[in-house]
Amino acid sequence: MSNRQCTVLVCQGTGCISGGAEPIYSSLEGEIAKPDLRENVHLKRTGCHGFCQQGPLVIVEPEGFFYSKVKPDDVHEIVQSLLPERKVVKRLLYRDPITNKRIPYYRDIPFYSKQQRTVLRNCGKINPEDINDYLASNGYQALRKALFELTSEQIIEEVKHSGLRGLGGAGFPAGQKWEACRRAPGEVKYVICNADEGDPGAFQDRSVLEGDPHSVLEGMIIAGYAVGAKQGFVYVRAEYPLAVKRLYIATAQARERGFLGRNILGSGFVFDIEIFQGAGAFVCGESTALVLSIEGKRGMPKSLPRPRTTEVGLWGKPTLLNNVKTFANIPLIIIHGSEWFASRGTERSKGTAIYSLTGKVANCGLIEVPMGIKLREIVYGIGGGPPGGKAFKAVQTGGPSGGCLPAELLDMPIDFDSLTAAGSMMGSGGVVVVDEDTCMVDVARYFLDFTQKESCGQCLPCRLGTYQMLQILERITRGEGVPGDIERLEWIGRRVKEYSLCGLGTTAPNPVLSTIKYFREEYEEHIYNKYCRAKVCALGMFRIEPDECVLCGLCQGVCETGAVKEIRNKFFIVQDYCNKCKSCYTICPVGAVRVEKYLPKEVTK
Amino acid sequence: MEDHLSEILPSYRGKRSKLIPILQEVQAKFGYLPEEVMRELATFIGIPECEAYSVATFYAQFRLMPLGKKRVAICRGTACHISGAPKILEATEKVLGIKDGETTADLEYTLETVACIGCCALAPCLRINEDVHGRLTPAKASELFPAPSTNKGEQDVQ
Structure with missing residues (x-):
């Protein structure tokens, strides 16, 4: 192969296709049809490259130039850069979110360089249809x-x-x-x-x-x-x-x-x-x-x-x-x-594990790492941490059968056994990062809603247990939680785990039990203070801070129940009318709308 | 209807294990599982009608009612949920004028929620037939559909 020859790989995973990889492939095909190019440039469709967030992806081999978020308009420039001498199109290179530098080769991108891709060795390199x-x-x-x-x-x-x-x-x-x-x-x-x-x-x-x-x-x-x-x-x-x-x-x-x-x-x-x-x-x-x-x-x-x-x-x-x-x-x-x-992995879990890293991280995608890697390496090393400077809250592993692990466990090496010991599980290998804007009670409710619907209904603990737990969780997120609800959830959860017939039931309470274990204070706030610190649930007392309010009146315009009133030079919210839809909170340009805790009666008195 | 069924059935042997593939092919052809077809294929396989019905109602894929031309599936996977899938669903319900699981009166759209389409890196996302749309906001989701007024107008004509 002469050094004029090169291969252009176009990712055709579901993620990149939905980002528009198909028109890119066809316009590359059109450009490369010119005689000089046809002999030297090979165009190839590949499977998923893993870095779906940056899709559609185009890679030029043998150098390994990594172009991210490619648009059909960029195709001409890419093809021009291939011959007579191969240059890199700087504009399209991946930009590291931390150092803000462009990285030309994909093996140098932290997302890839920290991985060990063995099962995924061919993904993104070969044409899966050939x-x-x-x-x-x-x-x-x-x-x-x-x-x-x-x-x-x-x-x-x-x-x-x-x-x-x-x-x-x-x-x-x-x-x-x-x-x-x-x-x-x-x-x-x-x-x-x-x-x-x-x-x-x-x-x-x-x-x-x-x-x-x-x-x-x-x-x-x-x-x-x-x-x-x-x-x-x-x-x-x-x-x-x-x-x-x-x-x-x-x-x-x-x-x-x-x-x-x-x-x-x-x-x-x-x-x-x-x-x-x-x-x-x-x-x-x-x-x-x-x-x-x-x-x-x-x-x-x-x-x-x-x-x-x-x-x-x-x-x-x-x-x-x-x-x-x-x-x-x-x-x-x-x-x-x-x-x-x-030779890779831990004492009892060998080889590598593949995780889909999603949620509130800068770099989402499919990763393959050795068993026993620390959670911190995955979330911060490969994932780049939560974007926009938000605070990390937890990692949810194993989907509806797994649980949530808090920041304290970031340095835990993860494999089959350590995850189970922490109240979660490997499950299918989903790793969902959640930040301060995510309510843990809502996450638990979400997973239980899923398992409750998917329960086949054959055995009683699973059929009724998940239903009852869901009822309690829905009540809590609506602000109707009563003292004793947390204990009730734990009591039912333990029994569903113990007596269900199959893996669905025995793991269904995991998301609830693990969030209660690590984030109990969030449950307590929902029940006693009618407050959701992530501001996801329709809870809390809405109030306009007069010192910060710029009197634009947007909140009044957007309020569907007419709870925002105006007197002389200030706006305020009538609590009896407020349905906690958060419209005013979302629309306020200066962040003057506050969501606060209801204090328990004894204290306010 | 019988013509279609006579196209589908001969390629299968009348075996119990072929029930799900046959149901899938019938649904691919008609868009749903019509009652007459269900009766006929139960006889073909040699199982009671109630058993064919019990299988068809167990799996999420099968529909006993006609579907809209465009199937809108809102992803409610974990990544989508925490990135705001409930708001996307709300916006879509508003613009189409139907709730989750319903079909517009003009049989144009069916709205459903699915557990995960596997485009978590593009969350929140939805799928219209085979096309996935990612990184949505409620506003972007609404733009994927005609304005609610025109949609409603068509319903009135019906």
């Missing part, structure tokens, strides 16, 4: 090695030795599961990839499927060979149309090249993969519910005591069920060996 790209980056080499150099027992031994734990959330050791499935009696076995990523605030499974679908397929085929299955399923959310499309393309290409089907690579091994689109039920992430869903039934978890899915799974046959990321790790373990894999 198997040749995957093959060129050592794709399907692990399958070849597994089929021709290793026995099933050796593969399982490698997976066990690597210490890989299920990355779907619960963290069950993958090797043990594989072994149990292999040992289970029966001729017919199945492998299922769980891509029913239903947690609000998590999108890593989707990004892996969209950016590097073949790595998941390869992992599944190896799993099929190891446990003795002939058929695999990918259970993917129908709400992820792009992931579904790319999976169909990937399976068709793999079949064509002989990586799927009868007699894979001439080894005599038979395996095929079918794609099943989940119809939208959060509880179907639970293994027994997922299996029932593929069978065409209502996805309700089987009642206890139930045999493990590895013994009695799909259509009553032994079934191996793992998450997308778990399968994507398998080719790496086979190629590089279990020692390499186990």
